[in-house]
Amino acid sequence: MAFYEQQQRILSPAKAGYMALTLVLALLFNLLPWRNVVGLPDMVALVLTFWCVHQPRKIGIGIAWFVGLVMDAGNGALLGQHAFAYAFLAFAAVSLHRRILWFSAWRQAAHVLVLLLASQLLMLAVRLVAGAAFPGLTYFAGSFVAAALWPTASFLLLLPQRRPAGMDENRSI
Amino acid sequence: MDYQPPPFFSRGPAPLVRLGFFACLAILLMVLDARFRYAESLRQVVALLAYPLQRAALAPAELFGAAGGFFTTQVSLKQENEQLKAKQLLAANDLLTVDALRAENAQLRRLLEARERLPRPSTLAEILYRGRDPFSRKVIIDKGSRQGIRSGQAVIDDIGVVGQVTRVYPLLSEVTLITDKEQRTPVQVLRNGLRAVIYGGGERGTLDLSYTAANADVLADDVLVTSGIDGTYPAGLPVAKVSRIERDAAYSFAKITCVPTAGTDQNRQVLVLSQEMNIPPAPTETESVAGKLPKQKRAKKRE
Numbered sequence: 001m002a003f004y005e006q007q008q009r010i011l012s013p014a015k016a017g018y019m020a021l022t023l024v025l026a027l028l029f030n031l032l033p034w035r036n037v038v039g040l041p042d043m044v045a046l047v048l049t050f051w052c053v054h055q056p057r058k059i060g061i062g063i064a065w066f067v068g069l070v071m072d073a074g075n076g077a078l079l080g081q082h083a084f085a086y087a088f089l090a091f092a093a094v095s096l097h098r099r100i101l102w103f104s105a106w107r108q109a110a111h112v113l114v115l116l117l118a119s120q121l122l123m124l125a126v127r128l129v130a131g132a133a134f135p136g137l138t139y140f141a142g143s144f145v146a147a148a149l150w151p152t153a154s155f156l157l158l159l160p161q162r163r164p165a166g167m168d169e170n171r172s173i
Numbered sequence: 174m175d176y177q178p179p180p181f182f183s184r185g186p187a188p189l190v191r192l193g194f195f196a197c198l199a200i201l202l203m204v205l206d207a208r209f210r211y212a213e214s215l216r217q218v219v220a221l222l223a224y225p226l227q228r229a230a231l232a233p234a235e236l237f238g239a240a241g242g243f244f245t246t247q248v249s250l251k252q253e254n255e256q257l258k259a260k261q262l263l264a265a266n267d268l269l270t271v272d273a274l275r276a277e278n279a280q281l282r283r284l285l286e287a288r289e290r291l292p293r294p295s296t297l298a299e300i301l302y303r304g305r306d307p308f309s310r311k312v313i314i315d316k317g318s319r320q321g322i323r324s325g326q327a328v329i330d331d332i333g334v335v336g337q338v339t340r341v342y343p344l345l346s347e348v349t350l351i352t353d354k355e356q357r358t359p360v361q362v363l364r365n366g367l368r369a370v371i372y373g374g375g376e377r378g379t380l381d382l383s384y385t386a387a388n389a390d391v392l393a394d395d396v397l398v399t400s401g402i403d404g405t406y407p408a409g410l411p412v413a414k415v416s417r418i419e420r421d422a423a424y425s426f427a428k429i430t431c432v433p434t435a436g437t438d439q440n441r442q443v444l445v446l447s448q449e450m451n452i453p454p455a456p457t458e459t460e461s462v463a464g465k466l467p468k469q470k471r472a473k474k475r476e
Contacts, residue, residue, distance in 0.1 A: 024226070027223075027226050028226055028229055028230050030305070031223070031226050031227050031230040031305075032230045032233070032234070033230065033231060033234045033301050033302030033313075034302065034303075034305065057184070060188070060191065061188065061191040061192055061195050062191065062195065065195040065198070065199065068199075069202075069219050070219055070222055070223050070226075071223075072216075072219070073216050073219035073220040073222070073223050074220065074223035074226065074227055075304065075305045075306050076304055076306060076311065076313075076340060076347050077305075077306040077308075078203055078206055078207055078306075079202050079203065079205075079206040079212045079215065079216050079219075080198075080199040080200070080201075080202030080203035080206060080212075081199075081203060083195070083198075083199040083202070084195075084196060084199035084200065084203065087192060087195040087196055087199060088192065088196070091188055091189070091191070091192040094188050095188060126203060127308045130203070130207045131207075131354075131355070132308035132309060132354065133308065133354045133375035133376055134376075135307040135308055135376060136376060139307050
């Protein structure tokens with residue numbers, strides 16, 4: 001097995017504005033009026049994990065916590081529940097980012113699945129302590145769907161960085 | 174000599190320290206929100222941030238609904254029309270007698286010197302979507318504080334009680350269904366007037382008539398209606414039907430499971446009832462306070 005399973009490309013630096021835009025779009029997806037869809041992926045968690053893995057110096061636990069707070073207010077959930085889970089998710093992703101990037105997309109997805117499930121478990125624990133009823137095992141289906149979306153999501157989210165910096169006719173890439 | 178790394182290496186506090194800080198902050202918020210309800214003002218502020226996103230997220234659904242309505246087939250419209258006509262015929266009989274009954278009822282109430290219940294103003298609202306929080310049973314309706322919706326109002330559909338408004342946003346509000354685990358509704362057995370409190374059963378979509386004595390006169394298929402003594406729900410609205418009763422000699426309470434009458438999971442249109450205005454003021458506690466006063470004085474002296 002090669003050290004790098006995938007071909008490495010030199011990427012142009014990520015723009016903060018683009019990262020913010022993807023996060024807002026993910027929030028928009030999460031706030032769409034879904035009607036009892038089983039296995040709805042938590043896009044905000046997925047995008048947060050992606051940026052924490054790829055740009056750990058630009059995004060981190062603080063931003064994840066705040067985005068979680070917006071999720072709580074928008075969803076009418078217990079205030080601080082998503083903030084707690086996302087802060088943990090960002091911490092785990094930042095700590096593991098060097099390891100995760102060594103693997104191919106599907107193996108990265110396996111890592112991400114564990115992280116997402118752990119953050120969901122945290123939320124479940126918090127809500128059970130607060131006195132809610134167990135929502136059933138389908139609650140965890142969303143994480144599996146989100147992890148399955150990881151290769152596609154990372155391809156799409158990296159697209160702007162794959163663009164050549166200058167439009168030059170003589171460039172080879 | 175002190176060794177200082179160059180400034181471009183500095184990355185702020187360690188991730189673990191940051192996690193600790195933000196986790197503590199989150200736990201503090203959760204405790205404030207769950208136990209003391211102090212976090213509502215902060216929620217309103219953050220909700221303002223989420224509000225444009227919520228509006229934007231609703232736009233495609235509205236567009237989809239409008240397009241769907243436009244392409245409704247003539248057949249389904251015709252069928253619905255026939256159904257409604259049949260329903261109206263059935264209702265006409267009741268309607269003809271209702272005026273007489275109302276007059277008679279008013280007279281009887283006056284005779285009983287009962288407080289006359291005014292018909293409450295109500296707002297028609299549409300359920301937009303089910304709340305995304307999988308731990309509670311809530312729905313979001315399309316009317317908010319700008320349309321006069323207030324927290325605590327009762328929500329009904331054409332056959333019974335659906336729930337209660339628990340949180341109000343400017344253009345949306347959140348309704349907790351009667352089947353939510355945290356929701357309680359004061360009820361009365363229609364057959365014999367036995368009062369009880371019904372508890373939501375959570376994900377099962379049923380209700381539990383908890384803390385009813387094992388020998389209480391409740392039978393299967395009994396209809397439970399709101400008792401109205403809480404001042405929130407008008408009296409006599411159907412809430413649930415008793416589906417199963419387990420009486421175990423080992424326990425002093427019977428385990429009574431009920432099925433909600435209203436389509437808590439099906440309907441789109443609901444009616445939000447405004448709070449009853451003519452509730453008598455809560456009794457002042459002057460008598461009890463007078464009784465306790467000497468004791469308090471004594472306690473103060475001891476201090």
